[in-house]
Amino acid sequence: MSLKRIDLLICCGSGCISAGSLKVKERFLELLTEKGITSEVNIIETGCMGPCDYGPVIVVYPEGIFYKSVKPEDVEEIVTEHFLKGRPVKRLMLKEEEKLVASQKEIPFYQKQVKVALANCGFINPESMEEYIATGGYEALGTVLTTMNPQQVIDVIKASGLRGRGGGGFPTHIKWQLVHDLESEEKYIICNGDEGDPGAFMDRSVLEGDPHRIIEGMMIGAYAIGATKGFFYIRAEYPLAIKRIRNALKQAKEAGLMGDNIFGSNFSFDAEVRTGAGAFVCGEETALIQSIQGERGNPTPKPPYPAVKGLWDKPTVVNNVETFANVPTILMKGADWFASMGTETSKGTKVFALTGDVNNTGLVEVPMGITLRELIFDVGGGMANGHEFKAVQLGGPSGGCLTREHLDVPVDYETLKERGAMMGSGGVIVMNDQKCMVNVAKFFIGFCMDESCGKCSPCRLGLKHMYNILDRITKGEGKEGDLEELQNLGETISKISLCGLGQTAPNPVLSTIRYFREEYESHIRDHSCQTKVCTDLFHFMIDKDRCIGCSLCARKCPVSCISGSREDKYTISQTECIKCGNCQDVCPVKAIDRIPGMHPDVQKQLLEKQNTITEEE
């Protein structure tokens, strides 16, 4: 039976051999025999292991310890101390190199960040309440409940300038004051965790990474407004966030931080989790309330606002996850500290989600007032893959696109609105010069159209109509007057839709028409997509001068629309081409190009089809 418990690897690369590794091996064999442990040690000669400057090098497993510059005189110590007594010989171990690794303080990604809502994310174990407490958790709640009255709490939030972080940017203290002032036997507080904005994932991150912070923020809010029951409404697409909040609630209850007479005060509170089931519109507060009540998530008209008549017709405050995440720190560090960051109208920090064609995608928390240039090029690390910046979509499907000329705009609620964009939840989708803005606008409107609850006609029918126009334009069927119709429709839908979804859905279209009009016109007038994205508005061409007649493209074409010969070279039948791009991918000499615009053959076919339709009519 093999009793080998140690693997001894001795480097026998030429560097180590010339440094004497074979003599080291001999010495090992002698000593292992002397100590009677040859059956326990497996000696393996290896090729070069790497750190040649430190030869002879040996490695001992199972631990994987590297010993450097081993001489025959060292072998006895290794065998007696390490093999027999289990004590590795520190003086011979290969130590850390003196290479400089950049400190966080020097890296632009970190330099401009100030973490408030994200303070603990990525540092503490989110399943440990003790670790949250170690960073100062629940100190704010304890102080509030034992030394402040509800009005004083609201006053602090007012002085801090905290505005709702979910998108509306509504001053938090106003909602809290309204509900605080109302007499009611029951009041509710709800955490809106239905983050559905494409490009936003900060709420998910905080719910997963620092659940107790949200609970503490909610409880402080509940105390301020006089609510004794709270709900976390979390979208079902976030199973980990649901699990972490449920776990944290359980821990808080077991520790007496939730329940009756918290911190020995008169304040009692309980909270539970409710989930969504896949409906973006449930991020709208009235739709969310309908959902909690077991209904379809149709928004209801405002007024009455939830603050007056919300969940089960009782006064209700609905706040976003990030809003709650700021509350404990504001109470501990003070309103002045929070208000010292940001701009005149937008105090504090904001978490932005950088996505798209930028190097550093992820979540960043910066003081309001940072410019887009700093956000994208410093913190974001600039454009990925060497492409040029073209546009940035801010605020998801409710927001608008901004361009190169806006890069030095300081980001805050008001400055963005003035330029047709929106802070929204903080999604920042960066786009490079390979993107077609008409196509992007179509996708955003398509998203809102799919997510429309269907209750009001302007949204239900109007968005579909806008989508159809954009679809036609991207297929080369755009007409004069389409842009004006999109603008009229967009402005009307914004004015008369029932809820925020419909009211803001036209924004991406309106802002792209405003800043990229020539791109739209090129699609409509010239039937050409300059970025070669819209499949009907560009075509593939084989350059006969570069083509070597290998026929690989013809063989890979899924619709067999490429024909030719070695002598005549190859040609694509444009009217049959499905624009899959296989031919371009496989061509060994890169002889196939994408050319903006419809091929004349395709244009001719389209014209014939249109004439036929006109004749039939």
Place this chain on the structure above:
Amino acid sequence: MKTLADLKKIREKAQEEMKLRDGKVRIKIVVGMGTSGIAMGARDVMKTFLEEISNRNLTDVLVTQTGEKGLSSMEPVVDVIEEGKPKVTYGNMTPEKARRVVVEHIVNGRVVSDYVVATGD
């Protein structure tokens, strides 16, 4: 927990444990296990660390988890924390890289600079 004084006691005890001062844990390996990290393979990285630590019988090394730091493009992200040394943050980790980190950094004290995305707090 009924008073702020009770909270303080828990806080102080937890702070001691987190700083590795009681000597039971020499190195803490913290794997980012937010959905971003998991979508990029953090579970396998975590599993590898646990296996390697166990195979080597390293009883003074603790493997634990955390949420997302926000470095989506560098997930899976792993912190290595040792008392008296700057924290090392590794990015774009894979099970293979995890094995190398255990051998070189955890056991032999050599930071694998190729994988580091940042150091310090």
Place this chain on the structure above:
Amino acid sequence: MYKEICEKYAPEKDNLIYILHDIQDNHPQHYIPEEAVQVVSEYLNIPTNHIYGVLTFYTMYSTKPRGKNIIRLCESPPCYIKGSTNVLRKLKTILGINTGETTKDGMFTLELCSCLGVCGNAPIMMINEDVYGDLTEEKVEEIIDKVRRGNQ
């Protein structure tokens, strides 16, 4: 079986969403059959048409049988601009189905969905509760293979 699931919750209308999720998650074909709707209607004392109203409103519920593994590929803008169309094309090819369909062996259903909130690692898909990021055509093939083997 459906009655047992219902009885885990108080018979109040606002537990409807939970009950529907529970029934669907526990059904091998990941859907809510007609007979389940009847049971829920009686338990909560609300009309079946209300329940269907809710079922058809929320996109995560299905009234039709589906496969063992529900693949949900995000088609929202951040994933689209990072190439989700290529991933979709690959999935359709390797599974041999279109969106909204289930493979003949009942193993996979392919669906498109709205933003899953992991946009920093786009393109993203979920298979049941597991999330996969930074998808490429090669990766997707490996993932489907792995899930298939894991199910055998």
